Amino acid sequence: MAVEPGTMNPFAPRKPLPLPLFFTILLLMLGSCSKPTTTDPAWQWQLPEGMPLPVVPAENPMSQAKVELGRYLFYDKQLSANGKQSCASCHQQQFAFAEPTDRSVGSTGQQHRRNALALVNVAYNNRLTWAHDGLTDIEQQLLIPLFSETPVELGLTGAEPQLMQRLKKPPYPQLFQQAFNSEQPDMQQVVFALASFVRSLLSFQSEFDRYAYQNEDEALSPLQIEGMNLFFSERLECHHCHGGFNFTQATSHSQQLLDLRPFHNTGLYYAARPGQAEAGYPQHDRGLAELTMNSTDDGRFRAPTLRNIALTAPYMHDGSLTTLEQVLDFYQAGGRTITAGRYAGDGRHHPAKSQFVRGFQLTDSEREAVLAFLNSLTDPQFIANPEHSNPWLAHP
Ligand code: HEC
Numbered sequence: 001m002a003v004e005p006g007t008m009n010p011f012a013p014r015k016p017l018p019l020p021l022f023f024t025i026l027l028l029m030l031g032s033c034s035k036p037t038t039t040d041p042a043w044q045w046q047l048p049e050g051m052p053l054p055v056v057p058a059e060n061p062m063s064q065a066k067v068e069l070g071r072y073l074f075y076d077k078q079l080s081a082n083g084k085q086s087c088a089s090c091h092q093q094q095f096a097f098a099e100p101t102d103r104s105v106g107s108t109g110q111q112h113r114r115n116a117l118a119l120v121n122v123a124y125n126n127r128l129t130w131a132h133d134g135l136t137d138i139e140q141q142l143l144i145p146l147f148s149e150t151p152v153e154l155g156l157t158g159a160e161p162q163l164m165q166r167l168k169k170p171p172y173p174q175l176f177q178q179a180f181n182s183e184q185p186d187m188q189q190v191v192f193a194l195a196s197f198v199r200s201l202l203s204f205q206s207e208f209d210r211y212a213y214q215n216e217d218e219a220l221s222p223l224q225i226e227g228m229n230l231f232f233s234e235r236l237e238c239h240h241c242h243g244g245f246n247f248t249q250a251t252s253h254s255q256q257l258l259d260l261r262p263f264h265n266t267g268l269y270y271a272a273r274p275g276q277a278e279a280g281y282p283q284h285d286r287g288l289a290e291l292t293m294n295s296t297d298d299g300r301f302r303a304p305t306l307r308n309i310a311l312t313a314p315y316m317h318d319g320s321l322t323t324l325e326q327v328l329d330f331y332q333a334g335g336r337t338i339t340a341g342r343y344a345g346d347g348r349h350h351p352a353k354s355q356f357v358r359g360f361q362l363t364d365s366e367r368e369a370v371l372a373f374l375n376s377l378t379d380p381q382f383i384a385n386p387e388h389s390n391p392w393l394a395h396p
């Protein structure tokens, strides 16, 4: 098998002490000094041995009762003003809590500009959504789907009194009692319970996990191991942005990038913009640049986790790549060339494109190996776990 010289793969040949992982864990530990990790003594994280604990806001410690209440709320269509949608409408367990739609449609039929993110190990994310530098807590972020008006997702603005009425019906009084010792549900408890449920959605049972963390050498096939080595190689560079145990923005080694923000322009677009001098990403979604107003942030989005990636098609912030094969073609070319239509242009030449998206050559068998490795990140137990599933099915 061809192993790249200078490979950065922490898991090959047989995990001595994976250095990138070490730094990731160190950073997480440092992070947790400033922000206390609080947990109900009765709460057990379901994590492989040695995996660092997620950081939880002090005001919302984890508890089994909150997670259970959050599960009922997550699957309850009463959470939308018109009763048509729940969180689970866009975040479906069988697709690792993403949905097989390029861009989400809200409860009133308005189209969202972005693809629903998978909810996989979100407890570890230090930035939330596709391109927001300031959203660091799930509690904050959830206010968007609940209350946003542009576009409407659940559309609860102005409908909170009705929601509180609805929450007086069984099984809620008992669930609120157990979770918050409360007779009078309020919006903050709703948000806290939902955030606790989202934090409980942990996925560490893939073939890759069995190989890397449970010392099951046979869990990955030789083809998958070859793919893993390519993934971590300096030729493909995937690990620079999809690094660490969560295959996301986590720092994978100390000299990685001076810019540690987990947002990158991968060269999806470089299109003329009507009425604007500069070409770039489509005006309706410029990524981080919308917040910073800085053109060097044009098209920068968060590198999402690749765990369960085979289940979460279509891909990218706007769902504009349909399959993993297409994603690989895209990186192989060093960006996307759109030849006709509104967004015609050559993303490969976007001036803000990351230096790590340079394009590379792969033989057919290497390509197959990388795809086989990406498939090894699927966790069948996660999507079958009854603790994450719709509790209302038991309440006809
Ligand atoms: C209409 C579809 C839709 C509904 C309903 C919806 N979401 Fe989302 N969710 C999305 C989309 C789209 C994104 C990406 C948003 C962005 O980047 O701007 C997202 C992002 C998220 C994220 C961020 C994940 C990450 O890794 O950063 C969380 C957490 C989340 N949603 C939880 C929820 C919860 C809980 C509910 C119910 C209260 C909910 N969502 C309702 C479509 C939806």
Ligand code: HEC
Pocket: 231, 236, 237, 238, 239, 240, 241, 242, 263, 264, 265, 266, 268, 299, 300, 301, 302, 303, 304, 305, 306, 309, 312, 314, 315, 316, 317, 318, 324, 327, 328, 331, 354, 355, 356, 357
């Ligand atoms: C420069 C950083 C960077 C590098 C290098 C990189 N990625 Fe990405 N990746 C991203 C970002 C950022 C996104 C989201 C881009 C967007 O939506 O505009 C992404 C998205 C993806 C997605 C889609 C995720 C989803 O949930 O839709 C896949 C799959 C993926 N990358 C795989 C890879 C592979 C395989 C490699 C190596 C060949 C790689 N990436 C290299 C930053 C990077």
